[in-house]
Amino acid sequence: MAIDFEFTADQEAFRAAVREFLQREVAPVVAEMDEREEFPAASVRRMQxxxxxxxPIPEEYGGLGLGKVGYCILLEELGKVDASHGTIVGAHTSLGTTPLLYFGTEDQKRRYLVPAAKGxxxxxxxxxxxGSGSxxxxxxxxxxxxGDRWILTGTKLYVSNGREADTVVVLAASDPTRGPSGGxxxxLLDKGLRGFSVGRCERKMGLHGTSTAELLLDHVEVGPEQVLGPVGLGFVVAMTALDVGRVSLGAASLGGMEAAxxxxxxxxxxxxxxxAPIAQHQAIQFKLADMAMRIQALRYLVYHAADHQDxxxxxxxxxxxxxxxxxTREAATVKCLASEWASDVIDQALQIHGGLGYIRGTPIERAYRDARISEIFEGTNEIQRLVVARDLLERGF
Ligand SMILES: Cc1cc2nc3c(=O)[nH]c(=O)nc-3n(C[C@H](O)[C@H](O)[C@H](O)COP(=O)(O)OP(=O)(O)OC[C@H]3O[C@@H](n4cnc5c(N)ncnc54)[C@H](O)[C@@H]3O)c2cc1C
Structure with missing residues (x-):
């Protein structure tokens, strides 16, 4: 365990630049985006x-080279401003680029990772x-x-960025007799491939700026150069990406808590x-104190896990x-605690706003709707507890 809790001057400068950018380019569009339930194409373009x-992608592959700590700084700041933009970045970066960076061939990195990192x-x-969630x-x-080609057939569900993405990392059963261990x-499936189409897009409680799409695969044919990572080890590829995603989701939850x-x-x-101002009442002070304690604890958890990944x-x-x-245990811990603490902090923050907190269009009302999904996606919190418990049974505390 490396114990150095200070951000570097470069990391602080990055945070300041992100904060200024988000206030200028993202904050002004969020209320309308939420109301219209539209993908925020213009602000996403500016972020790209x-x-x-x-x-977190190294500069040699077109990224900013700021590692997971830098990436969590971005997600924390995004979490303060808008969870939809955070989810769009997260689905792309944690779940899309991690498999390429960690498992991609040099050719795949040039063809996909570089343009993805450059936006x-x-x-x-x-x-x-x-039929396959948890x-x-x-x-x-x-x-x-x-022959040496692959034909993919099936239906995928709930894909964040699924409607807008140019390329989707798709997990498929290459040997149904073997299941997740080897099967x-x-x-890497590009939009426009014959037989590859976007189906229904869900309407949701929150995250109104993101698409959550069904993807339909009807005999989609690709060559061996589209296989990402070793044949049969796709589950390892997916879980590795989810470990990154769960920590960055923790950072986004942290930002959501801080803003609320x-x-x-x-x-x-x-x-x-x-x-008197309601802050003078002890019941309100206790709520605020509980929020501060969780924020402080989560900050250490998130950045420790991110630094470990770096x-x-x-x-x-x-x-x-x-x-x-x-x-893996750290990622599950961060994701589970962060999402539950965020839901609770945002709920209590809404309570402090009284009736105003329930009025459509207030930032706290949107935050309340947006936060709930973090207990469910990237593996439900029941699954995070299973991950931690299994590791405990194997390795102890
Ligand atoms: C807005 C949104 C965005 C999403 N984005 C993506 C994406 O980009 N890519 C992607 O692949 N998926 C995505 N998902 C899917 C998401 O990860 C799944 O919904 C989630 O993993 C849960 O699966 P499920 O909905 O099938 O629930 P189920 O697995 O059916 O679970 C139902 C309930 O049973 C519980 N449960 C299940 N098994 C157990 C068990 N063994 N022990 C205890 N409890 C259990 C669950 O915790 C849950 O409470 C998204 C979902 C949403 C809603």
Whole structure:
């Protein structure tokens, strides 16, 4: 464990630049985006131009080279402003670019990772299916060999960025007899391939700026150069990406908590009832104190896990068994605690706003709707507890 809790001057400068950018380019469009339930194409374009879709990717592959800590700084700041933009970046970066960076061939990195990091190509990640959610290894989409080529057939569900993405990392069963251990393979599927289409896009409680799309694969044919990672090891590819995603989701939840708590504090100091600002009432103070404690604890958890991932590096072949287990347990812990604490902090912040917190269009009302999904996607919190418990039973506390 490396114990150095200071951000570097470069990291602080990056945070300041992101904060200024988000206030200028993203904050003004969020309320209308939420109301119209539209993908925020213009602000996403500006973020891509700024390099924010390639923050943890090394500069040699077109990214900003700021590692997972830099990436979590971006997600934390995004979490303060808008969860939809955070999800769009997260689906692309954690789930789309991680498999390419960690498992891609040099050719795939040149063809996909470089344009993705530069913001010229949007990615998505597709594991979930109608019959396979938490039991994510039970993939039914079939990938059948035809000579040295592959034919993919099936239906994928709930794909963030699924409508807009240029390329999707799709998990399919290459050997249904083997299941997740050896029977699932990851593929890079480009939009426009014959037989590959977008189906229904869901309407949702929150995250109104994101698409959550069904993808239909009707005998989609690709060559061997579209296989991402070793044949049969797609489940490892997916879980590795999810470890990154769960930590960055924790960072986004942290940002959401910080914004909600700051809003509640400001409101409590100016809202007068019974002749005094409500912040003078101890019941309100206790709520604010609980928020502050969770924010402080989560900050350490998130950045410790991100720093650990940076120290491990991006070549899975070099990770020892213990480090691999630590990483997965940390990611599950961060994701689970962050999402539950965020839901609770945002709920209490809404309570402090009284009736105003329930009025459509207030930032806290949107935050409340947006936060709930973090307990569900990237693996439900029941699954995170299973991950931690299984590791406990194997390795102890
Ligand atoms: C807005 C949104 C965006 C998403 N984005 C993506 C994406 O980009 N890519 C992608 O692949 N997927 C995505 N998903 C899918 C998401 O990851 C799944 O919905 C999630 O993993 C849960 O699967 P499920 O919905 O099938 O629920 P189920 O697996 O059916 O679970 C239902 C309930 O049973 C519980 N449960 C299941 N098994 C167990 C068990 N063994 N022990 C205890 N409890 C259990 C679950 O925790 C849950 O509470 C997205 C979903 C949404 C809603």
């Amino acid at each position: 131009q700024e390099g924010y879709f390639g923050v 010229e190509r949007l990615l998505a990640f597709s594991l979930t299916e109608p 039991d994510s290894g039970a993939v039914h989409t079939l990938a059948e060999r035809s 699932v393979t990851a593929f 708590a700051a809003g509640a504090l400001a409101f409590a100091q100016q809202r007068v009832q019974f002749g 120290r491990l590096g991006t070549d899975p072949a070099r990770w020892g068994r213990e480090a691999r287990h630590d990483k």
